[in-house]
Amino acid sequence: MSLLAELSYWQQTSIRVGAGLVAVILVAGTLVMVHLFKLVSFMQSRLGPMEAGPFGSLQLLAEVGKHLQKEDIVPRKADKFVFAAAPFVVLASTFLLVVVLPGGPDAWFIQNDLGIYLAMAVSSVSVIGILMAGWGSANKYSLLGGLRATGQLIAYELPLILAVVGVVIQAGSMNLQTIVYAQANGEIFGWGGIGNPYVLTQGIAFFLFLTAMQAELTQTPFDMPIAESELVSGYMTEYSGMRFLLFFIAEFATAGVFSAIAAVLFLGGWYIPGIDPDDNIMNVLGPLVMFVKVVGLTFIVFWVRFSFPRFREDQLQRLAWKFLIPLALLNIVVTAIFKVWI
Amino acid sequence: MRQLLSTDTPTTDEATEEEAAPEPDTVREATLDQLSSELGDALVGSHLEPGIDLTVRVTAEAWADTAAFLNTGMGFAYFGFLSAIDWMPSPFGRDMDAQVDLELGLDEKSEIDSTLEQGLAGGDTRFQVFARVNDIVNHRAITLKADVPDDSLTVPSWVEVYAGANWHEREAWEMFGISFEGHPGLRHIYLPGEFEGNPLRKDYPLLARRVKPWPGIVDVEQMPGDEDEEEAEESEEGASE
Amino acid sequence: MTDISDRQQLSYIAAQAADARVNLELETEGMTLNIGPQHPATHGTLRIVAKLDGEQVIAADPVMGYMHRGYEKLSEVRTYPQVTTLINRIDWLGSFANEVPFILAAEQLMEVEAPPRAQWIRTILFEMSRIANVVLFLGDMAVQVGAVTPVFFAFRDREHILNQIEGATGGRFHPNFDRIGGLKDDLPAGWIAETKQVMKKMRAFCDEIETLVLGNEIFQARTRGIGVIPADVGLSYGLSGANIRGSGVDWDVRRDNPCGLVYDQVDWKVWTHPDGDSFSRFWVRLQETREATNIVDQLLDDIPAGPIMAKVPRIIKVPAGEAYVETENPLGVMGYYVVSKGDLVPYRVKIRSASFNNMSISPWLLKGVYVPDIITILGSLYFILGDIDR
Numbered sequence: 001m002s003l004l005a006e007l008s009y010w011q012q013t014s015i016r017v018g019a020g021l022v023a024v025i026l027v028a029g030t031l032v033m034v035h036l037f038k039l040v041s042f043m044q045s046r047l048g049p050m051e052a053g054p055f056g057s058l059q060l061l062a063e064v065g066k067h068l069q070k071e072d073i074v075p076r077k078a079d080k081f082v083f084a085a086a087p088f089v090v091l092a093s094t095f096l097l098v099v100v101l102p103g104g105p106d107a108w109f110i111q112n113d114l115g116i117y118l119a120m121a122v123s124s125v126s127v128i129g130i131l132m133a134g135w136g137s138a139n140k141y142s143l144l145g146g147l148r149a150t151g152q153l154i155a156y157e158l159p160l161i162l163a164v165v166g167v168v169i170q171a172g173s174m175n176l177q178t179i180v181y182a183q184a185n186g187e188i189f190g191w192g193g194i195g196n197p198y199v200l201t202q203g204i205a206f207f208l209f210l211t212a213m214q215a216e217l218t219q220t221p222f223d224m225p226i227a228e229s230e231l232v233s234g235y236m237t238e239y240s241g242m243r244f245l246l247f248f249i250a251e252f253a254t255a256g257v258f259s260a261i262a263a264v265l266f267l268g269g270w271y272i273p274g275i276d277p278d279d280n281i282m283n284v285l286g287p288l289v290m291f292v293k294v295v296g297l298t299f300i301v302f303w304v305r306f307s308f309p310r311f312r313e314d315q316l317q318r319l320a321w322k323f324l325i326p327l328a329l330l331n332i333v334v335t336a337i338f339k340v341w342i
Numbered sequence: 343m344r345q346l347l348s349t350d351t352p353t354t355d356e357a358t359e360e361e362a363a364p365e366p367d368t369v370r371e372a373t374l375d376q377l378s379s380e381l382g383d384a385l386v387g388s389h390l391e392p393g394i395d396l397t398v399r400v401t402a403e404a405w406a407d408t409a410a411f412l413n414t415g416m417g418f419a420y421f422g423f424l425s426a427i428d429w430m431p432s433p434f435g436r437d438m439d440a441q442v443d444l445e446l447g448l449d450e451k452s453e454i455d456s457t458l459e460q461g462l463a464g465g466d467t468r469f470q471v472f473a474r475v476n477d478i479v480n481h482r483a484i485t486l487k488a489d490v491p492d493d494s495l496t497v498p499s500w501v502e503v504y505a506g507a508n509w510h511e512r513e514a515w516e517m518f519g520i521s522f523e524g525h526p527g528l529r530h531i532y533l534p535g536e537f538e539g540n541p542l543r544k545d546y547p548l549l550a551r552r553v554k555p556w557p558g559i560v561d562v563e564q565m566p567g568d569e570d571e572e573e574a575e576e577s578e579e580g581a582s583e
Numbered sequence: 584m585t586d587i588s589d590r591q592q593l594s595y596i597a598a599q600a601a602d603a604r605v606n607l608e609l610e611t612e613g614m615t616l617n618i619g620p621q622h623p624a625t626h627g628t629l630r631i632v633a634k635l636d637g638e639q640v641i642a643a644d645p646v647m648g649y650m651h652r653g654y655e656k657l658s659e660v661r662t663y664p665q666v667t668t669l670i671n672r673i674d675w676l677g678s679f680a681n682e683v684p685f686i687l688a689a690e691q692l693m694e695v696e697a698p699p700r701a702q703w704i705r706t707i708l709f710e711m712s713r714i715a716n717v718v719l720f721l722g723d724m725a726v727q728v729g730a731v732t733p734v735f736f737a738f739r740d741r742e743h744i745l746n747q748i749e750g751a752t753g754g755r756f757h758p759n760f761d762r763i764g765g766l767k768d769d770l771p772a773g774w775i776a777e778t779k780q781v782m783k784k785m786r787a788f789c790d791e792i793e794t795l796v797l798g799n800e801i802f803q804a805r806t807r808g809i810g811v812i813p814a815d816v817g818l819s820y821g822l823s824g825a826n827i828r829g830s831g832v833d834w835d836v837r838r839d840n841p842c843g844l845v846y847d848q849v850d851w852k853v854w855t856h857p858d859g860d861s862f863s864r865f866w867v868r869l870q871e872t873r874e875a876t877n878i879v880d881q882l883l884d885d886i887p888a889g890p891i892m893a894k895v896p897r898i899i900k901v902p903a904g905e906a907y908v909e910t911e912n913p914l915g916v917m918g919y920y921v922v923s924k925g926d927l928v929p930y931r932v933k934i935r936s937a938s939f940n941n942m943s944i945s946p947w948l949l950k951g952v953y954v955p956d957i958i959t960i961l962g963s964l965y966f967i968l969g970d971i972d973r
Contacts, residue, residue: 044735044736144616220731221729227955228623230955230957231954232623306730306731306732308730308799309730309796309801310728310801310805311801311804311805312953312955313955314953421821422821422916423821427931459924472920485907503819504819504820505943506944509943530648531647531648532648532972533648534648542655
């Protein structure tokens with residue numbers, strides 16, 4: 001029996017809440033540090049932050065300190081409540097997303113048979129936050145950014161969900177824990193050496209998921225809602241100080257969480273080949289394995305972000321409706337045929 | 343403009359130049375002939391510098407018609423620029439120059455000379471508009487001038503002929519106070535909307551000089567680098583002698 | 584070509600329709616969006632008042648003058664050598680190129696000619712300031728369409744060029760090196776070999792941009808068929824430089840009227856592109872940067888020996904007369920109409936700057952496009968605010 005099961009309910013709950021906070025903040029911090037500060041700097045032939053701590057490792061603290069000191073400016077004509085609440089709504093959707101993620105055989109936040117369905121549902125909450133920010137700022141750039149974000153996120157929810165459907169069909173469950181087990185215990189033509197990560201059978205779905213995820217995260221080439229060369233900073237234009245920091249954390253934490261979902265769906269989640277998935281050690285190792293996979297997947301996200309130009313709004317919609325969604329539907333049909341007939 | 347013909351000593355250049363100068367400039371002469379035959383009396387002055395440039399002055403009434411003929415009839419499709427000149431010498435003379443300059447006697451014309459003295463191709467009025475159009479196929483260019491009537495300060499607009507004249511006319515209107523008849527919207531282009539006066543007119547004082555005295559060119563000449571240059575020049579002169 | 588102009592025409596029809604439907608059919612209200620004067624894409628202080636219907640532009644009106652410095656007025660109270668200090672600041676990315684036409688105009692009035700060596704070095708520095716200027720455009724255009732990385736490469740490689748310009752002239756941005764009758768100084772020792780190395784680096788940079796930006800499908804989708812300028816419209820607006828050569832007009836002042844500069848001694852090519860869209864303007868500029876490195880390389884090989892200054896009086900008084908000299912600057916054709924009355928100072932200096940004409944087409948060009956295209960079109964027209972406002 002595992003360690004966690006011997007604790008009382010409130011102890012378990014507080015551990016899970018704490019772990020959730022760590023999962024959001026730590027992941028966001030690591031991604032900012034590793035990807036935004038260092039990886040991108042090397043791509044752009046510069047060093048990145050070097051002053052704060054060895055190789056700029058304490059830069060994050062300096063950044064957070066800077067933002068916390070800044071004045072919290074609210075435009076005079078802004079809808080003050082909506083303006084103030086928007087970053088919290090966006091960040092809340094990130095926390096809600098985290099809860100469905102499993103980190104080990106017993107290291108989960110909630111066990112829910114709706115798992116991935118819940119995740120897709122709560123990920124849409126951030127749209128409301130972005131629209132609130134865009135509308136509440138009383139700024140035309142923000143409004144354009146907010147509207148663009150809404151159109152874009154709605155368009156890309158579909159390929160995202162449709163990409164997941166293939167995995168759900170193959171695993172036969174929407175529970176993320178079950179999906180991990182299905183991959184861990186799966187076999188490739190009778191060989192179970194590395195389980196059966198769905199990236200092999202659902203390669204198209206993986207590609208679709210990553211593309212749609214890039215759009216959901218409003219990262220280049222789908223960053224029209226922010227589009228700094230057009231809309232200054234889109235829906236974030238009027239935000240400063242702490243509220244800007246919340247948007248910033250949400251952006252990177254959501255990148256981490258979506259990558260974690262992709263890792264669970266396609267890369268076997270917390271499972272690593274060679275260790276029995278039911279072993280108690282996986283409750284400690286699992287989150288680390290997840291973390292490594294998340295960093296790896298977000299590397300792709302940021303690599304693409306800093307290499308590609310940006311689409312135009314109509315081109316983005318065309319890509320979603322004319323290419324990604326038909327491809328996703330095709331993928332579902334093929335997966336279903338294989339599931340039923342083979 | 344003289345072209346470099348040889349990489350050798352400058353003497354050969356001078357020689358070729360002297361030979362080239364008297365050569366008639368057939369292209370520009372032909373252009374001038376064609377223009378004068380089309381415009382007739384509207385062409386009131388011209389100046390042809392062989393191998394360098396052609397300047398033609400037309401009457402204000404024919405200003406837009408000339409442009410139309412140049413554009414459609416003669417292939418001058420490219421619009422270079424349009425601007426104006428104020429030929430009335432500044433009533434302030436050079437009183438804003440540094441005292442050091444005046445003491446040195448660098449400037450002989452210290453008295454204010456208020457006679458109008460127009461430039462190439464002549465003129466009768468205080469203001470002249472001038473513009474330049476190119477024929478990019480045959481590589482010709484021509485500078486056009488027109489006297490702006492002193493009483494109305496209005497000339498026909500070029501916008502219908504050359505769309506690019508729009509902003510240039512706005513600039514000339516703002517800087518000189520010349521109106522362009524037929525322009526779709528003469529409003530300020532550089533200066534704020536409530537700005538008063540026409541800064542490029544010669545009787546508009548340069549306020550910066552009033553606020554802060556100008557140091558004069560003598561200061562500049564005494565910088566360390568310039569001394570070296572002076573010495574070098576002297577030594578060069580000595581060597582050549 | 585027809586395909587592209589069809590698209591452009593459709594967008595105009597759409598703009599007309601949008602104009603009609605505001606406040607009528609859908610009871611929508613037009614929105615006026617002030618792009619600038621403080622905006623990341625206007626790299627300077629240009630303001631564009633765009634009337635929008637949704638994201639479509641009904642009318643766009645550039646408002647400039649936030650950086651108007653009155654150089655034409657100031658030139659009237661400065662001696663001829665002092666004017667170059669001012670006009671350096673017109674196009675601040677390719678400063679040396681600003682000085683050359685003015686100096687040439689003054690030389691034409693004085694009937695002085697710079698010695699061959701000075702003409703050669705002038706041309707070399709002229710082309711180097713073109714590279715320094717356009718390299719930044721190549722990186723910046725990628726930023727306009729949303730890719731941030733290429734601009735860092737541009738800044739990185741422009742540094743080499745600026746170092747060479749600094750080595751020769753002593754100034755990185757504002758050399759103020761050109762003098763009536765020649766140049767201030769001769770080239771330092773070892774400069775020619777170093778510059779050849781730098782030209783190699785610049786060619787490598789051009790290759791990098793070609794693969795990273797030009798070949799990118801998204802970049803092409805964003806720029807092809809966007810902002811099409813037909814050749815005749817471009818001519819009537821007085822567009823110049825890559826903007827007009829991108830519309831298929833084979834006209835380059837360097838080749839057709841190289842007064843005072845030694846382009847006729849070099850084997851080079853004028854690049855044009857028939858499409859006239861944002862992509863073709865980018866393409867032409869990329870090829871021109873490459874061509875400029877070739878020109879510099881060839882000129883470096885045979886700089887004639889001799890003095891770098893002609894005999895010019897100590898106090899420069901320019902004889903009465905008028906002269907107009909134009910050169911093919913990095914941004915386009917730049918010319919100075921200098922009127923002299925035989926004084927220490929010019930009587931009138933009309934500065935014909937390239938960006939002013941290039942930007943004057945923007946109200947026509949921006950009609951009917953979408954907000955993201957405003958940025959790519961303005962980016963591809965490539966203006967420098969100092970060159971518009973003077």
